[in-house]
Amino acid sequence: xxxxxxxxxxxxxxxxxxxxxxxxxxxxxxxxxxxxxxxxxxxxxxxxxxxxxxxxxxxx
Amino acid sequence: xxxxxxxxxxxxxxxxxxxxxxxxxxxxxxxxxxxxxxxxxxxxxxxxxxxxxxxxxxxxxxxxxxxxxxxxxxxxxxxxxxxxxxxxxxxxxxxxxxxxxxxxxxxxxxxxxxxxxxxxxxxxxxxxxxxxxxxxxxxxxxxxxxxxxxxxxxxxxxxxxxxxxxxxxxxxxxxxxxxxxxxxxxxxxxxxxxxxxxxxxxxxxxxxxxxxxxxxxxxxxxxxxxxxxxxxxxxxxxxxxxxxxxxxxxxxxxxxxxxxxxxxxxxxxxxxxxxxxxxxxxxxxxxxxxxxxxxxxxxxxxxxxxxxxxxxxxxxxxxxxxxxxxxxxxxxxxxxxxxxxxxxxxxxxxxxxxxxxxxxxxxxxxxxxxxxxxxxxxxxxxxxxxxxxxxxxxxxxxxxxxxxxxxxxxxxxxxxxxxxxxxxxxxxxxxxxxxxxxxxxxxxxxxxxxxxxxxxxxxxxxxxxxxxxxxx
Numbered sequence: 233x234x235x236x237x238x239x240x241x242x243x244x245x246x247x248x249x250x251x252x253x254x255x256x257x258x259x260x261x262x263x264x265x266x267x268x269x270x271x272x273x274x275x276x277x278x279x280x281x282x283x284x285x286x287x288x289x290x291x292x
Numbered sequence: 293x294x295x296x297x298x299x300x301x302x303x304x305x306x307x308x309x310x311x312x313x314x315x316x317x318x319x320x321x322x323x324x325x326x327x328x329x330x331x332x333x334x335x336x337x338x339x340x341x342x343x344x345x346x347x348x349x350x351x352x353x354x355x356x357x358x359x360x361x362x363x364x365x366x367x368x369x370x371x372x373x374x375x376x377x378x379x380x381x382x383x384x385x386x387x388x389x390x391x392x393x394x395x396x397x398x399x400x401x402x403x404x405x406x407x408x409x410x411x412x413x414x415x416x417x418x419x420x421x422x423x424x425x426x427x428x429x430x431x432x433x434x435x436x437x438x439x440x441x442x443x444x445x446x447x448x449x450x451x452x453x454x455x456x457x458x459x460x461x462x463x464x465x466x467x468x469x470x471x472x473x474x475x476x477x478x479x480x481x482x483x484x485x486x487x488x489x490x491x492x493x494x495x496x497x498x499x500x501x502x503x504x505x506x507x508x509x510x511x512x513x514x515x516x517x518x519x520x521x522x523x524x525x526x527x528x529x530x531x532x533x534x535x536x537x538x539x540x541x542x543x544x545x546x547x548x549x550x551x552x553x554x555x556x557x558x559x560x561x562x563x564x565x566x567x568x569x570x571x572x573x574x575x576x577x578x579x580x581x582x583x584x585x586x587x588x589x590x591x592x593x594x595x596x597x598x599x600x601x602x603x604x605x606x607x608x609x610x611x612x613x614x615x616x617x618x619x620x621x622x623x624x625x626x627x628x629x630x631x632x633x634x635x636x637x638x639x640x641x642x643x644x645x646x647x648x649x650x651x652x653x654x655x656x657x658x659x660x661x662x663x664x665x666x667x668x669x670x671x672x673x674x675x676x677x678x679x680x681x682x683x684x685x686x687x688x689x690x691x692x693x694x695x696x697x698x699x700x701x702x703x704x705x706x707x708x709x710x711x712x713x714x715x716x717x718x719x720x721x722x723x724x725x726x727x728x729x730x731x732x733x734x735x736x737x738x739x740x741x742x743x744x745x746x747x748x749x750x751x752x753x754x755x756x757x758x759x760x761x762x763x764x
Contacts, residue, residue: 241644248617248643249625250636257633261640268644271606275652285654286661288506289493289536 241265298756301366301465301519308354308365315347315354315365315410322367322412326463329761332444333436334457336372337379338413343367346410363526364408369415369458369467373451374510375499376401376411383501384417384435384451386630387623398499399531400468400510407526412464415454421472421503422451422616424634424689432632439686440483441759442725446683449482449701451475455513456483460759466514466523470500472507472612474678474703477715480513481678481728484717486745486755487513488520489703491736492710493538495524496531502619504612505536506654507707516755517716517745521545524738540736548739549746554590556744558583559671561598563680567700571680574721579677582718582729582748586675589747594671599663600656601705607653608704610642614650617642634690657708664709668734673744676702678715678728702730712738716745717754726754 235243241262245251252258307313323340350365375381375393382388397405405411416436418424425437425447438453440446441460448457452469456479459467469476471489480487488511495510502508512523522545529541560583564576587593616639617624620631628636667674679701688695706713712735715728731748733741749755 244643245640248621248640250640250643251625251628252636252640253629257637261637264637264641265644268641272610272645272649274603274606275610275649275656277603280652280655280659283655283659285651286658287654289538 237265238262298462298515298758299465300515301522302516304366304465305363315350316344318365319343319347319367319410319412322463325461326412326458329461329463331439332441332457332461333416333438334454334461334463335369335413336382336384336416336436336454339378339411342378343410343412350408361406361408362522363404365410366408366466367410367412367464368404369413369455369464370401370411371452371455371467371469372414372417373421373470373501374398374401374468376414378411378414381414381501383421384419386432387627388501392501393499395499399496399533400527401499403527404468404523415452415458415467418451418453419632419635420501420620421470421475422635422638424450426632426634427686427689437689440683441761442484443683443723446685446725447689449479449683452479452487452513456480456485456487459483459485459513459515461761462758466512466519469511469513470497471509471511471703471707472503473608473707474701476509476511476513477678477703477713477728477730478701480715481717482683482726484726484754484757484759485513486516486520486714486716487511488524488714488738488742489706489712490524490528490738491538491712493536494540494736494738495527496534496537498531498533504615506615507608507612509707516749517714517742518546518549518749520714521549521742521746524742543739545739545742548743550743551747551750552590553586553744553747556591556673557594557671558586558591558744559594559596559667559674561596561674561676563677563702566601566702567680570696570700572682572721572727575677575680575727578719578721578727579729583675585748585752586744589751596667596671596674598674598705599667600660603656604660604708605699605704607656608708610645610649610653611708613639613642614645661709664711665734673740674732676730676732678702678730682721682725682727706732711735712741714741714745716748719754720757724760
């Protein structure tokens, strides 16, 4: 099954319990899906090898 | 252009110290000025009576010869995202719990207050430090949208909007902002004031409404780098209430301001590869002139290119929005319409990122932090534009992303890395709008950035110019 970006976006919003209350706002948010994924995909452009995540420092 | 007549925090402290001015007079001046310029929307709420009472008390103690503290009697503005003892905190939002911040001052505000600073009021913020204002929407009418003192048809930039406006307008000489993606540095640049995002963890952020725990910072905004150094010296140091606060402090930031930058190696990145499409025509020349001035002062200027720039900006957005959704998700699910449209439309984008994206962003953060640490083996400071644009016209406030202007502010990169970044005014465009330069130091090298900014300001007067507002 191939889902459209709009369908994937709507499912992602619903999973986060976000329900835009007008069709215009829902359209605007779902239209942003591909730009957001492009941004996230940018993070995977190169291999980071064994680099571990640098998480928030706790207690300095 | 205005004359270079603006009073700095240090000027005001001298006047208080030598008896030329009392704190009561100074606070009265600030209240009068704030009332005259109420249309700028710099304050969410003011505490005039309480401020005058504290001023009178400080005057009495000073007259009695008591030790009154290094900031005694000076009114400041505190961003409405920080809790204070003075009253409730809204975060510029309808959704924050009414008792949020009921514990009162966080460490940063408490330390300023202990040093004698007087909280004149809470300054306006973009909602929760995130959203753009929603002009003309009656639902959010209680939250003023600040106008830029240099051109009232333009916005101040955000989110520490009110603090920047209040300083630029001469209502106060100093204040507090927060910065999760440029929220101190962008309004500082757009309003012609000086603002520092300190090293991550150096100033505790307990008492601050979180947006992105990884990228949130608290920092000073003022007229000069010297003023920022004094405020930082007062606020820096560990707080057990903020688990991310560093066990550093006790550094003499003021003592580091020696006036000389001879031999300092300054890596310059002009960022034209990023912001060229929307950059203001005057910005490159103003920035080049500022760099030339640093060279005239004896600095060694070296061209550099920041590694993984666009990827790390993407990582910052993934990180901050994901953390914001984690914090505000329940409220967004239940009170969607109570968030500003721009806030919900921005935080909501985090629904499109995955857990793996978030982790990958933190892996990239480690990689670039190593690369930047290596860069700082070869240079002492990075100099780069704070932004290649000027203050946004009021009517375009909500179109930052679409217009590309968001990406022409070069601040977010440093939120992911935690390095200290100071924005200083470096001149004015042909329309008399201020432009800023960022001076970035190695982590915990805040003193280096302040030293370079101060040396620059000793030989320039851009930071002392006053906007074209009527004087009483």
